[in-house]
Amino acid sequence: MDPVDSAAVTAAAGGRTGTRLPPGDFGVVLATLRARRGWTVRELSRRANVSEGQICNLESGVRNPTPAVAAACDAAFGTGGALVERAEAGRRGTRAESLVDAGPVVAGYERVLRELKDIGRSTGPRFVTASMKSATRTLTDAAQLAVGEQRAEIWLLASKFAEYAGWMAQEAGNPAEALRWTHLAVRWGAQGGDETVAAYALVRKAFIAQHRGDTDTAIGCADQAAGHPAANPVIRAHAARRAAQGYAHRGDAIACWEALERFRCHAAEAVDDRTPHWGPRTENGNPGLIEASCLLSLRDFEQAAGLFEAERRRRPAVPGDSNSQARFAVRHATALAGVGRLDDACQLVAATLPVIRRIDSATASAELGRFVEQARTQRSAPGQRALIEASAALATG
Template sequence: MDSADSAGGTVPARVDPARADPPWRSSGTRLPPGDFGVVLATLRARRGWSVRELARRANVSDGQICNLESGLRNPTPAVAAACDAAFGAGGELAELAAPRRRGVPAEEVVEAGPVVAGYERVLRELKDIGRSTGPRFVTASLKSIIRILTDAGPLAVGAERAEIWRLVSTFAEYAGWMAQEAGNPAEALRWTNTAVRWGARGGDETVAAYALVRKAFIAQHRGDSGAAIGFAGQAAAHPAADPVIRAQAARRAAQAHARRGDAEACREALARFGSHTAEVVGGRAPHWGPRVENGNPRLIEASCMLSLCRFELAADLFAAELGAADLSAAERGLLPAVPADSNSQARFAVRRATALAGVGRLDDACQIIEATLPVIRRIDSATVRAELGGFVAQARTRGAGPGRLALIDASAAFAFG
């Protein structure tokens, strides 16, 4: 979730997944791409249903749903029709199963290649949902798919088996992010360690290096800057670390040094972040973590200045970068990227408000918080709530009037409640 964070923005009003129009109708397409199992998993993820919930609605067993979504079994006509009815797909989902039934006996085991490609698309969709709506709408789907893939892994052979374990490792790593966002750092660490184990089964050692970056972030939000710096150093020195992972480690180190009040060490870490980022610009997308070259180094610097209590400099940097929202598309294209997902937007908006409160511009700060609170409540992110707590602590030192005090109290109730 912590892509490089972002500013401003809103999230569409939440809709009850069970009452929403079928996803393919609202998106202007029919069914999402993929074979029957992948489409079934995608639709279930979009609805926020667990395997058990879909099985209940289709009146089939949990195991049947798992086998269908993993591609290990083909649907019978009756099961395909039942799943179609559960989603109100009007026969389209059942028809998707028909071509496979013509040439392949029902319940035959299929090869794992399409499973990997399909679930990579599902993971991208789940990440998009998680960035905009928070962990509660994706966690059940993540756990269900992890169960499906871990069941499928031992049944594949050769390179396909390794592919499945690498894929399930990425699901476990993202489940760790969502556990952290839900306010459960212990579960986040458990999923992170599991991702390392499963990645090793697939021959991917880079996940072990990236896991140290994740542990640095978890320690940072736990308030243990010393541990965060230690984990970031281990990540940068890990034999499997690539420039992307080293850049992410330097970023975590910079933010941890800033929270410690060590401006010189923070500056050196920011320089390393810039140097490693320059190594990967134009390269292929990293296997782990966000594209660091899409991060905005000045926003990261602004966040560090905020932690160092250099409020005026932080406010100026935030204003310069976040003002890009008022520019034309062509002008924005000349600036470093500002991630657009709602979680990051809320995080940076709160940081900007905290900096403004720090320089005595409490009215401006409260206007930002007032506009952002609905988004913060909707995504219900533990990391964003922690940022909101920082705003409350700063704002309460500024002698707010009754109207602003009510907003600060409401912010505190959500941040610490």
Template sequence: MDSADSTAGAASDGAVPQGVVPTGAVLADAVLAGRSTDARLPPGDFGVVLATLRARRGWSVRQLARRANVSEGQICNLESGVRNPTPAVAAACDAAFGTGGRLAELAGPGRRGARVEEVVETGPMVAGYERVLRELRDIGRSTGPRFVTASLKSITRILTDAAPHSVGDQRAGTWLLASRFAEYTGWMAQEAGNPAEALRWTSLAVRWGTEGGDESVAAYALVRKAFIAQHRGDGAAAIRYADQAAGHPAADPVIRAHAARRAAQGHARRGDARACGEALERFMGHTAEAVGGRASSSGPSWGPSWGPSWGPRVENGNPRLLEASCLLALSRFEPAADLFAAELRRRPAVPADSNSQARFAVRHATALVGVGRLDEACHLVEATLPVIKRIDSATVRTELGGFADLARTRRAGPGQLALIDASAALALGLS
């Protein structure tokens, strides 16, 4: 979750301009405010458009079914393409979304109905849901898990229901996209503070990735375990899982880069600067290899366009911010504070990536506390607290708890103490 595309062009009153399909921060703000984002229907057939609109509203299958007064099974069948909408159902969905008859018009040409036990054409569905996943990621970066989890789970169910009834390359592509949805659902579970659920979804991602012919997700699952261990403060386990991921037979340069990143932070937490530095060098080397490989390959023709690659795009990460984070973990506060300040000044603000911005802001503030610049640190955290409350990320709250713990050891004034107490309460989920 290290980057996202920014979105511009919203009207001055915050409404979505006519003819523009919103993404990123604009879309997330619209979802939060409860405004319509359906100025123009997204591309795709009726089922894909229905799922996209539902994802944009943050509705579960059950919520849409209740609003349209149809069964949940009907919604699932429509979104997966197993059934075509009747005029009455299309009109009910139109009314639920307020799309002014456009959904009914889209349903008009229709497609030949497919019974569940027959072969299902999943190619268009995979292409459509790949776009939906990108939109859900944009929303997740800006708003946290609560507005995307229901959609992720319901679309995953649709994909796994359809995959056994597809054949050949389409079958593989459907399983791989289901695996991708499961992997991101696991990440959202982790962000919601439920590591057991995160591991369960990650295990499903491994199973479905294997169904689609990709073993590399099993290697990436070890990276996810390393991250969970890191956030519960178990540096030894984080290093162990990271090393297992790097040595996995199916690990590619992207996964090895992610593994090196987790290893570097694990070694830093254990106070081993030499091993941390070696892991940072591996991260740089694997990242260069991954970027070169992506530049020279168009990916497989049979699957979704993102290809068999897992985790955030490593080229979008900032190695200097990773180095600063490691310096902070090593309690080398002054160089960490200087490096955070320099890189965050250079790093362009990406409104849709609130999670990363909040995380690095809190780390910067913690480094400032370490060098005795408590007033600056408190101002930085005070400006970031509204974002932290909005995204409600367990991983960011862990960072905030570290800030509060260190700040409590410093001499603070009444206003600073109030901010530290508020930060500690938010870190514990008490506010």
């Protein structure tokens, strides 16, 4: 068994197999184990001798596993009969008219969400999408069978899954699907009694518009989010960040700096805020890197390059967050290319390309496209030109 699975699937669990699986139904568990290994659907299909279509149907919850298929998957992962037992438990099931106890459901799926976010940050969207869909189906079904505050808890957790599914859809380059999940997050959040998700959804729409190149819409959505009655300091900080980047793209330095100052103020307020948090934790962000990104958009390459270098050296990246590391590294390289330090820029990109290939992120690819555009304005040696063109090919898919 791979080391990555050993902690999760070899601890005693009181079951007859003595094996502990991640929480969730068979499809969620299957997709989570596959994501941990970094296997594609095709790889699992090959190892289990089960068709790719069957794997997809199992992970999305469209089909339940037969005993033979469950045994084949169990053998592929080396889970010692635990997957077979999980499949049997699913077939025994709970009667449709039974009420759901939300406690175990919420606790289990909160752990699933944390794990899927960790996997998504390091491997990109393709390894977590099926799990997200299956989990939201399970949660929305469970919410129908819960009552009172427990029902609201499950709807709120479903909303969190939907919000993250929207982010992963955006990372996969599907803005329409990202918006669909965002709208579901708003609806389910309201059913869970949380209106703040409606404010955060406007931040997500601003981000989607920004990557679509629609600066006016991005700024407009960010301003709406900041002024939303349910916006808390975290959401206002996120909104100010999006506004700052929008103004930078527009070339309005004064408005950009004003928005950055609002971002810093709201981020400071958010430290002690206890209202529901949506999106990345503001305390995990790096204001210096955000300012450097704005300087880059304003084409102040020299200041941007200096600030990127200072901040990336002063504050190491969060371990496992490959996506953010790749995006900021490529932005740094773009600034270096802008001041004529093409050799340094190419070295930085060469070290980052394997990560971008692995995570297959639309936002990272967009940043790579900006690097290519800037690098092509510089005179380059043959090796540099080869790297720039390899980057161009990766950026365009």
